[in-house]
Amino acid sequence: MIDGLDPIALTHDPWLVALSIVVAMQGAYVGLSLAGRVGDAGGLRRRALVLGAAVSLAVGIWSMHFIGMLAARLPMAVDYLVVPTVFSFLVCVMVVGAAMLFAATDQPLWLRLGAGGAGMGAGIASMHYIGMGALAGSMTMHHAPAVVALSVALAVGASAAALWLCFEAHRQVLWASAIAMGLAISGMHYTAMAGMALHAAPGTGSQFHSTLSPDGLALTVAIVAFAVSGVFLAMLTPERREAGAAAAADQAGAGAVDEPPTERDAAYAVDAVARPAPLGGAGARSRKPFAALTVERAGAPLKLPVEAIRCVRANAHYTYVRDETQEYFCGLSIGEAEAALDPARFLRVHRSHIVNLDHVTAVRRAGDNGAVDLAGCGTVPVARGRLAALKRRFEAEQSARVRPLDAAE
Known part of the structure; x- marks a missing residue:
């Protein structure tokens, strides 16, 4: 008992706890999947990927937190204040988005993982404690400082591990990074809850009356979180390119290396690489690699046979293609060049x-x-x-x- 207030025994519904962890992992999978493509994109698509990754992950984090709060069985009704709740979500979006954007840069590994993990962990922790401040009812809340530090350290460490699995390890372990990120989110939340002490206080109680039960409200939040992540994943995931027609056109002109292509041919070649195939390319013919890339030498376009290419280097939204003797400007992005080559x-x-x-x-x-x-x-x-x-x-x-x-x- 603190200051004459009665302690409140806090229990959790195991089904809602499990649902909150699944929501966190699902949001992490979509967010990290989109974040992993930031380094290959440029311009508007890069900004869209950063926004989609940040919002998807923030929705997963916030939904996990909200469902986790609904999983806690309190003996009194509580209100959720609008301003702190919305503010916690916005803080999460901005901090997590900035952390993932920094982790996708070419800075030294220790700096990217250290700063990115610290930023993402701080975003998760900030969202949690700001969100806890949104609870209003006839009770007082106390947090153990040691447990607060432990929960933040857990969020930072697991976030850094998730970023490493996403950006440095092989893409096949994206599921592992999603699990690590989901455990960072939910582990931080329930660790912080374990260090929280609630005490009943005299008051009029809550004026909050919901037509949904906690289970129904949690299910609704989970469905919305899945829907938001699904929309971002469907809109921002590139579908399989169908470049067979463009490859055939390049092969037809590959013999005349110094013959400049028309502007229409060059535009079509770029469009064929970037244009998505319907239904993700299901049932489409397998893509044939280009026989030559359209490049520029001293401002004059020409076709460079791919067997002469040594390397391709990205420069903003374009690339430079090098053969044994010199470097050429190319209008393709690094992702489009990768799709065009064998x-x-x-x-x-x-x-x-x-x-x-x-x-x-x-x-x-x-x-x-x-x-x-x-x-x-x-x-x-x-x-x-x-x-x-x-x-x-x-x-x-x-x-x-x-x-x-x-x-x-």
């Missing part, structure tokens, strides 16, 4: 670089990341999360080249 020969080794495996001479570690040496093209940086895949591909290429020589001998 994945059996070209590999995206960095957010800003694609290399031709036929011209790789060495793969090595360089600090926290890696580097690849290209014949006649110098050194290209390799992201840490893609270094292992590049080494496997390079070793497989080397073995494939050695076996025919052994057979000939």
Whole structure:
């Protein structure tokens, strides 16, 4: 008992607890999935991805918090004050969005994960404690300082782990980053709840009367959260490109390297790469890689055969394509160039670089990341999360080249 007030025993509905964790993981999956594409995008699409990732994750975090509060069985009715509730959501959107945007940059790994994890964890914790301040009823609330620190540390640590799994590890473990992020959100919430003491206070009680039971209200919030995440995922997920027609047009003109294409041909080539296929490309013909890329040399357009390309480097919304002797300007973005090139020969080794495996001479570690040496093209940086895949591909290429020589001998 504190200051003569009666303590309130706090219990939770296990079904609503489970639902809150599922909602957190679902929001984390969509938010991190969209955030993982920020580094490959530019312009309006980049801003849309950041907004979609931040809102999806914030909706998941806020919904988990709200359902978690409904899971707590209190002996009195409570009101949810509008201003603190809305403010907690906005803080979460802004802080989490800024953290994911920073984590998608090319800053050093320790800085991106440290600052990004701290920012995201701070956003989760701020949302929780601001949201707790939105509760109004005949009770007083006390938080144990040690548990507050523990809950914040849990949110920061798990957020940093989720960002590493999302941006540095292989894309196949996106589900693991969603689980880590979901556990960070829900773990922070229930740890903080465990360190909270409620005491009944004399008063008139709440004027809040809902036509829905806590279970019904929690289910409604969960459905809305799933719907919001589904809308962002459907709108911002790129569908499979169908570039067969454009590839055929390039192949037809690949023999005349110095013959400049018309503006209509160049525009069609870009559009064919960027245009999404219906239903995500289901039932469409498999994409054929381009035989040549349209580039510019001294302001004059020409077609550069892909076998002559050593590497592709991103520059804002465009790229520079290099062969053995010089670098050319290309109107394609790095994502569009990746879609146009043969994945059996070209590999995206960095957010800003694609290399031709036929011209790789060495793969090595360089600090926290890696580097690849290209014949006649110098050194290209390799992201840490893609270094292992590049080494496997390079070793497989080397073995494939050695076996025919052994057979000939």
